[in-house]
Amino acid sequence: MMLDIRDLHAAIPGREILKGLTLSIPAGQVHAIMGPNGAGKSTLSQVLAGRADYEITGEALMDGESLLPLTPEERASKGLFMSFQYPLELPGVPAMTFVRTALNSQKRARGEAELSPGEFLKKAREAAKRLAMSDDMLRRALNVGFSGGEKKRMEMLQMAMFEPRLAILDETDSGLDIDALRVVSESINALRSPQRAMLLITHYERLLEYVKPDQVHVLVDGRIVDSGGPDLAQKLEAEGYDRYQKAAA
Amino acid sequence: MSAIRAIKPSGGEQMLLKTLDSLGACGASAAALVRESGLPNRRVEEWRWSDLRSAVDSDTPIVSLHDHAHEPAPAVTPSDAPIIRELAEALSLDDSEGLDTGGLHERDGQANRVVAVKSGHTVLIERINAARGLSAGSLNAMVRGGKLTRVLIQDGSSDSIVLNRADVVVGPGGAYEQFVLSFGGKLARLETNVSLWGGGQLTLNAAYLVSGGRHCDLTSIVTAEGPGRNAEVQGANCNQVIKGVARAGGRGVFQGKILVQRAAQKTDARQHHQALLLEDGAEIFAKPELQIYADDVQCAHGNAIGALDDDALFYIRSRGVAEIEARAMLIEAFLTEAIPESLSDELCTEIVDRMNAWLAEKSA
Numbered sequence: 001m002m003l004d005i006r007d008l009h010a011a012i013p014g015r016e017i018l019k020g021l022t023l024s025i026p027a028g029q030v031h032a033i034m035g036p037n038g039a040g041k042s043t044l045s046q047v048l049a050g051r052a053d054y055e056i057t058g059e060a061l062m063d064g065e066s067l068l069p070l071t072p073e074e075r076a077s078k079g080l081f082m083s084f085q086y087p088l089e090l091p092g093v094p095a096m097t098f099v100r101t102a103l104n105s106q107k108r109a110r111g112e113a114e115l116s117p118g119e120f121l122k123k124a125r126e127a128a129k130r131l132a133m134s135d136d137m138l139r140r141a142l143n144v145g146f147s148g149g150e151k152k153r154m155e156m157l158q159m160a161m162f163e164p165r166l167a168i169l170d171e172t173d174s175g176l177d178i179d180a181l182r183v184v185s186e187s188i189n190a191l192r193s194p195q196r197a198m199l200l201i202t203h204y205e206r207l208l209e210y211v212k213p214d215q216v217h218v219l220v221d222g223r224i225v226d227s228g229g230p231d232l233a234q235k236l237e238a239e240g241y242d243r244y245q246k247a248a249a
Numbered sequence: 250m251s252a253i254r255a256i257k258p259s260g261g262e263q264m265l266l267k268t269l270d271s272l273g274a275c276g277a278s279a280a281a282l283v284r285e286s287g288l289p290n291r292r293v294e295e296w297r298w299s300d301l302r303s304a305v306d307s308d309t310p311i312v313s314l315h316d317h318a319h320e321p322a323p324a325v326t327p328s329d330a331p332i333i334r335e336l337a338e339a340l341s342l343d344d345s346e347g348l349d350t351g352g353l354h355e356r357d358g359q360a361n362r363v364v365a366v367k368s369g370h371t372v373l374i375e376r377i378n379a380a381r382g383l384s385a386g387s388l389n390a391m392v393r394g395g396k397l398t399r400v401l402i403q404d405g406s407s408d409s410i411v412l413n414r415a416d417v418v419v420g421p422g423g424a425y426e427q428f429v430l431s432f433g434g435k436l437a438r439l440e441t442n443v444s445l446w447g448g449g450q451l452t453l454n455a456a457y458l459v460s461g462g463r464h465c466d467l468t469s470i471v472t473a474e475g476p477g478r479n480a481e482v483q484g485a486n487c488n489q490v491i492k493g494v495a496r497a498g499g500r501g502v503f504q505g506k507i508l509v510q511r512a513a514q515k516t517d518a519r520q521h522h523q524a525l526l527l528e529d530g531a532e533i534f535a536k537p538e539l540q541i542y543a544d545d546v547q548c549a550h551g552n553a554i555g556a557l558d559d560d561a562l563f564y565i566r567s568r569g570v571a572e573i574e575a576r577a578m579l580i581e582a583f584l585t586e587a588i589p590e591s592l593s594d595e596l597c598t599e600i601v602d603r604m605n606a607w608l609a610e611k612s613a
Contacts, residue, residue: 049563049567050563050566050567051563052563071566071572072563072566072567073566073567073568073569073570073571073572073575075567076566076567076568076569077569082567084564084567087564088560088561088564090561090564090565090578090579090582091582091586092581092582092583092585092586093578093579093582098565098568098578099568101570101574101578102565102568102569102570103569105568105569105570105571105574106568106569109569141582158568162568162569
């Protein structure tokens, strides 16, 4: 299994958010997690990426190795990528410098050769072109003055550059207009491969019209309460989460 | 000023007086001031966070560049000049030759420098790499037109006491731009005093990085004077961006006063001081001060002291960058915002390299 989560609990002081979450994604598949506000979707992505603010029990394995003892940077070098729901602005750090530093850090940690500035630039320009991003955006400070949609494109650009084996996309569709959604979806689809697994976390079914998941899971109150094929997303869109929330309450 | 000293000179003051007295006429004025008022200490408001009297011990070497005088010091009455200027004039040599010719000048060490700029762009780069002991230097600049850029890079021994003061007059049509990079010392006090006339342009930026046992004090007073006697020009511009970082045991002090005189209408003054406490036990003291007597002015000031942003740190680390490097990346980005854009690439590289060396050394 690329990702194997077993009975995962995560709590902040005074409140348990994930309450025994179990989920497996094999390599080559795209899974979606849908759920109402406050179900624990973002907590799940933060916990998997290595945010230290939670009290965690249970297990989360990537390729059979536990992620939980690893630092965020070790997880990234292992091939985990999390696209942030709210990407951070880094004043004074040019976007390209940031991505190159990050990519080469990952490569160094894996014992791979770093990209030369020329190789890097070529690759970055190609990725930016596919995402309809201007060179100017690459030169500016990371995400500073970017619109919501531009920030999400910058996340997708990083994903394309890092070529992770496991990508977790936390509400990557929120804040996107139709055109941006199409461009972003295409970049996600372009990365689908038998060696890669993806987890899409979303509120809405809209993204899943462009990126067809192999499985859809419903996250309510810290647990997966239902799983099914792509049809489940449409059903949720039509019926909402009410029946799950009533069952959970 | 003529208050009788209540306490006898400290050991350090006695040693300093011995040196000043040995300099004859050169040291007389400074000696008179030290005899009357003593070295400034924490009871003096402008020095409350930088206690010079306690910093100077009886075994602090006094870095005097003048020869010993054959004649004994004449008796003089103390002037009301600032103590740093008096000490600089007593202890350091004049080093002004060629400065008025414009262009780029790079100078090392403490000295008394005088420069007048009327047109063109003069760049003065001063590097003070002080050894153990007390040294003092000064700059006197008059910018009637054209532009003077001063870059002061202050580093050296953690036993150094570095006193430096710049007095600058910026006339209508003149521009003065200053960037100070300070790593502190046992005590480093870098003062800048600017008299800014209508139409003048002023940039006073700085970055300070202090590690354990080091103290850096950046004190500035900017007075917006108004249009001047024979000029109609109003509206001077003043921009200050000061960035600081301190590690455990490091002390940073920023005192920035902007005084806008009644005649100085249309003054636009901005002052921002931001500092990061990188570790527990780091200390930053800040006193921004605006005194505005004119009614048609724009003045903004901001002062923020905090820690590195955990969210930003997590974001960078989640992309594969190790924590130490992620911190360095954030700190470098934070500090470099204070570097004026007009500095040459070569100089920017030197400044950023020095910052990075500090970051690397202290996180090792």
